[in-house]
Amino acid sequence: NEILETVRVEYDIMDVSFRTWLLPLKVYRVEDDEITLLVNQEQALTIIQNKYMLPLKVTIAEIIGTEYNIKFITPRDVREIEKSSSQSKPQMNETIERANLNPKYTFDTFVVGGNNNFAHAASLAVAESPGEMYNPLFLYGGVGLGKTHLMHSIAHFILDKDQNKKVLYVTSEYFTNELIEAIRNGNNTAMSKFREKYRNIDVLLIDDVQFIIGKESTQEEFFHTFNHLHSLKKQIIISSDKPPKDMETLEARLRSRFEWGLIADISSPDYETRMAILRKKEEMDGYNIDDEIIKYIATNIKSNIRELEGALNRLNALAKLEKKEITIEFAEEALKDIISPDAKKEITPELIIDVVAEHFHISSADIKGSKRNSEIVVPRQIVMYLCRDMTDTALKAIGNILGKRDHSTIIHGADKITDEIKKNDTLRNTIDILKKKINPT
Numbered sequence: 385n386e387i388l389e390t391v392r393v394e395y396d397i398m399d400v401s402f403r404t405w406l407l408p409l410k411v412y413r414v415e416d417d418e419i420t421l422l423v424n425q426e427q428a429l430t431i432i433q434n435k436y437m438l439p440l441k442v443t444i445a446e447i448i449g450t451e452y453n454i455k456f457i458t459p460r461d462v463r464e465i466e467k468s469s470s471q472s473k474p475q476m477n478e479t480i481e482r483a484n485l486n487p488k489y490t491f492d493t494f495v496v497g498g499n500n501n502f503a504h505a506a507s508l509a510v511a512e513s514p515g516e517m518y519n520p521l522f523l524y525g526g527v528g529l530g531k532t533h534l535m536h537s538i539a540h541f542i543l544d545k546d547q548n549k550k551v552l553y554v555t556s557e558y559f560t561n562e563l564i565e566a567i568r569n570g571n572n573t574a575m576s577k578f579r580e581k582y583r584n585i586d587v588l589l590i591d592d593v594q595f596i597i598g599k600e601s602t603q604e605e606f607f608h609t610f611n612h613l614h615s616l617k618k619q620i621i622i623s624s625d626k627p628p629k630d631m632e633t634l635e636a637r638l639r640s641r642f643e644w645g646l647i648a649d650i651s652s653p654d655y656e657t658r659m660a661i662l663r664k665k666e667e668m669d670g671y672n673i674d675d676e677i678i679k680y681i682a683t684n685i686k687s688n689i690r691e692l693e694g695a696l697n698r699l700n701a702l703a704k705l706e707k708k709e710i711t712i713e714f715a716e717e718a719l720k721d722i723i724s725p726d727a728k729k730e731i732t733p734e735l736i737i738d739v740v741a742e743h744f745h746i747s748s749a750d751i752k753g754s755k756r757n758s759e760i761v762v763p764r765q766i767v768m769y770l771c772r773d774m775t776d777t778a779l780k781a782i783g784n785i786l787g788k789r790d791h792s793t794i795i796h797g798a799d800k801i802t803d804e805i806k807k808n809d810t811l812r813n814t815i816d817i818l819k820k821k822i823n824p825t
């Protein structure tokens with residue numbers, strides 16, 4: 385309290401600001417050189433960080449006599465911290481990270497329904513005796529239906545039983561880009577390192593294998609990786625958006641290998657499964673949403689579980705932001721863009737921005753915003769390139785959507801990518817994949 389009071393007086397903070405931003409702060413943890421403060425509202429985080437971090441830091445140093453780093457966390461972070469510390473040993477976290485796994489994607493959090501029970505049973509069987517029963521396991525289905533979740537679940541299960549198992553999850557894009565790097569390096573060490581990595585493994589999971597179609601050297605290398613692991617009875621798990629027989633331009637020898645083991649599909653969830661998934665998510669995220677609303681979402685969003693979850697997140701965030709109660713009317717208004725009658729998605733700059741943002745794990749707002757760091761600038765230029773390449777939208781309109789940039793900026797950004805893909809295979813591969821994500825057919 386003394387610290388807060390000093391900040392208030394010394395920095396001449398208005399009463400209302402003081403009560404809104406500073407007074408609700410709680411000390412969450414004090415360590416050697418770091419103080420963690422709990423911000424109880426997600427939305428307040430940026431303001432507090434930008435405006436009050438320094439005053440707090442200075443005043444704390446002044447009053448306590450030691451300089452601390454100040455870190456802010458939100459209730460959501462706290463839940464994460466508590467969950468991970470109660471679940472597993474730190475060593476386990478490292479293993480999971482090395483295998484590229486999302487800690488949330490486990491069998492425990494996977495809801496089994498008519499649409500996925502075969503794929504689920506097959507995954508469980510493979511997880512229980514990797515390399516012995518079905519090799520490879522080939523999972524296929526449309527976007528957002530749980531393929532990645534199931535693959536990670538298998539990997540977690542195997543590592544839970546035996547932490548020393550060498551498990552590796554990669555997307556086929558990652559595999560391709562790593563291969564490109566190794567080839568570009570042009571020496572044998574790079575290539576043997578690549579091979580050692582992918583052949584010295586107990587369980588290899590390759591996600592979205594459809595993206596290697598048409599890439600000859602990747603198919604070739606993957607073919608050898610596959611044979612090597614398979615002959616040693618190492619488990620291979622593959623996912624794709626369609627079954628092998630429909631992957632027409634996939635090399636025949638790879639296609640036939642994909643059919644050696646077990647093929648399981650995941651289809652769209654029925655109403656009961658959609659309800660169950662929403663309830664599970666509500667429970668896990670600590671939301672409290674009326675049953676009526678859950679039913680409304682489950683009735684209206686049918687094909688894609690990612691959208692189902694997205695709807696719930698969106699409702700919750702909007703309600704908090706606008707400080708409103710979630711009623712049916714509120715839900716209808718908030719979800720009107722998501723709940724549209726199965727119209728085929730038109731390719732628009734907005735769609736491109738969303739796909740690129742998701743691909744690079746950044747936010748759409750950042751792409752439209754003014755940040756200049758390369759993690760944002762390159763995706764932003766990619767958006768400019770794709771908008772020019774895939775839509776008929778006028779440059780001026782693209783500029784407007786991209787945070788009121790003028791049309792010469794758009795040309796410059798798009799040209800930059802055009803030049804770059806001529807010499808950068810990794811980027812060209814990424815652009816190919818983005819195009820297929822934007823326009824899957």
Ligand code: ADP
Pocket residue numbers: 489493494495496497500525526527528529530531532533534661689690693
């Ligand atoms: P895909 O890889 O098929 O595109 P994901 O595995 O990424 O789909 O799933 C999309 C989202 O839906 C993820 O957040 C995932 O946790 C969730 N999800 C999918 N299927 C289920 C399920 N049966 N139970 C719970 N969550 C699910």
Ligand code: MG
Pocket residue numbers: 531532533591592
């Ligand atoms: Mg996936």
